[in-house]
Amino acid sequence: MEKNVTTENVRAQMRKGVLEYCILLLLAKEDAYASSIINKLKEANMIVVEGTLYPLLIRQKNQGLLQYRWEESPQGPPRKYYSITQKGREQLEEMNNAWGEIVTTIENIKN
Amino acid sequence: MEKNVTTENVRAQMRKGVLEYCILLLLAKEDAYASSIINKLKEANMIVVEGTLYPLLIRQKNQGLLQYRWEESPQGPPRKYYSITQKGREQLEEMNNAWGEIVTTIENIKN
DNA sequence: TTTTGGTACTTTGTCTTGCAAGGTATTGTT
DNA sequence: AACAATACCTTGCAAGACAAAGTACCAAAA
Numbered sequence: 001m002e003k004n005v006t007t008e009n010v011r012a013q014m015r016k017g018v019l020e021y022c023i024l025l026l027l028a029k030e031d032a033y034a035s036s037i038i039n040k041l042k043e044a045n046m047i048v049v050e051g052t053l054y055p056l057l058i059r060q061k062n063q064g065l066l067q068y069r070w071e072e073s074p075q076g077p078p079r080k081y082y083s084i085t086q087k088g089r090e091q092l093e094e095m096n097n098a099w100g101e102i103v104t105t106i107e108n109i110k111n
Numbered sequence: 112m113e114k115n116v117t118t119e120n121v122r123a124q125m126r127k128g129v130l131e132y133c134i135l136l137l138l139a140k141e142d143a144y145a146s147s148i149i150n151k152l153k154e155a156n157m158i159v160v161e162g163t164l165y166p167l168l169i170r171q172k173n174q175g176l177l178q179y180r181w182e183e184s185p186q187g188p189p190r191k192y193y194s195i196t197q198k199g200r201e202q203l204e205e206m207n208n209a210w211g212e213i214v215t216t217i218e219n220i221k222n
Numbered sequence: 223t224t225t226t227g228g229t230a231c232t233t234t235g236t237c238t239t240g241c242a243a244g245g246t247a248t249t250g251t252t
Numbered sequence: 253a254a255c256a257a258t259a260c261c262t263t264g265c266a267a268g269a270c271a272a273a274g275t276a277c278c279a280a281a282a
Contacts, residue, residue, distance in 0.1 A: 012269085012270095015269095016268080016269070019268095019269090048269090048270095049269085049270060049271075050270090050271095051269075051270050051271065051272080052268085052269050052270060055268080055269090056268085056269090059268090073277090073278085075278070075279070076277065076278055076279085077276060077277035077278070078277080
């Protein structure tokens with residue numbers, strides 16, 4: 001059964017490829033915890049939900065791109081603050097290049 | 112000099128979100144058959160293999176974005192020429208917008 | 223003190239999709 | 253007939269996005 005393709009689906013599809021890139025971009029600027037990352041991405045029109053972000057952060061941590069520390073919250077449970085590692089910054093360098101190339105490639109195909 | 116594995120993974124990841132977009136962009140310019148599409152994308156640095164492209168073309172056809180006709184080949188078996196439909200062009204419009212927004216979003220996150 | 227509401231992190235199951243590998247089919251050449 | 257080149261298609265696996273449900277912590281209200 002083919003699903004009806006909506007505008008949202010198109011955007012969702014395109015977001016997938018750059019999600020990890022966005023996380024590293026954000027964390028390169030400042031440490032953050034999952035819920036705050038979701039809000040920042042939402043503000044930038046890059047919708048992500050918990051079920052996507054948490055496993056993604058764990059994957060990036062397991063790859064050595066991120067590390068985390070626990071911090072008390074003014075209200076509620078403690079927060080897991082993620083920060084980017086040296087390896088993460090190198091990966092981000094690669095991603096910057098890759099992103100630039102993709103953008104160029106699309107431009108080329110468009111002519 | 113060979114690029115390391117992770118670099119290739121990063122590029123592959125980012126390509127995923129825009130593959131369908133690239134197909135429609137190409138077919139909006141001229142009809143093409145699968146093997147030629149693979150070559151055109153390869154020239155544009157957007158590597159795709161048969162096992163990816165054939166199911167993708169079938170999906171897009173089932174969604175009404177593409178149609179096809181058989182044409183004799185000067186050498187070898189007949190070719191399945193795909194062309195974009197009206198619905199496909201409308202979808203392409205959406206994708207152009209979506210792509211523009213993603214590019215803008217990334218720029219925003221960078222700053 | 224129990225309940226409630228807000229915040230935060232985690233896991234499970236499903237669905238889609240990319241891809242390697244192998245298969246089928248047609249045509250021209252040896 | 254055998255082979256090479258071209259072209260299309262399928263299968264099985266793996267990764268990942270997401271909805272939904274679960275766990276846990278804290279503070280203020282009942």
